[in-house]
Amino acid sequence: MSVKHALLALLEQQPMYGYQLRAEFEQRTGTTWPLNVGQVYTTLTRLERDGLTSADGEDGEGHVIYRITDAGRDEVATWFTTPVARTQPPRDELAIKLALAVTVPGVDVGTVIQQQRSATMAALQDYTRLKRRAAGSAEPADLAWSLVLDSLVFGAEAEIRWLDHCEARLRRAAVERSSGTAAPAAEAAAAQRKPVR
Secondary structure, three states, X not given: OOHHHHHHHHHOOOOEXXXXXXXXXXXXXXXXXXOOHHHHHHHHHHHHHOOOEEEXXXXXOOXXXXXXXXXXXXXXXXXXXXXXXXXXOOOOHHHHHHHHHOOOOOOOHHHHHHHHHHHHHHHHHHHHHHHHXXXXXXXXXXXXXXXXXHHHHHHHHHHHHHHHHHHHHHHHHHHHHHHOOOOOHHHHHHHHHOOOO
């Protein structure tokens, strides 16, 4: 996630100080990705160093107000018109966990999958409930939060489908092993160690 670009996009609307930026960011994303205010101020310092923002005095309470520069506006325009790179997939803890589970002796892979499925389904129910609450509002901030929820719902649904796929692959490997059909070495080894329940 590019905090730098998100803050610049918010500053494009109006000058703000750090706490205001954090509040605006969390409101529009439904606090899905909470920001530490220290991270906000560190980012603002870097943006100012790079000429993308400038300090614009203080308000009556001593907060330093930041304003976006022309270079900052160009940076935001480039960010919005450039697709997010997917060249290197992010580390997915669940994928790593399952990859290790099928290769580490003594791990009950079926239980790992079932526990994750239960947790993901509970999260999906929470997201769906939040979506119902947010439905019907035409306010831009509510629409932004609704879109974030859509992303979370689609992600959870995809994860459940992937877990179903993993379970089916492991079952197939176990059947092939028991019938004597040659299975790929990794699947056969995993199935031999711990059949899926």
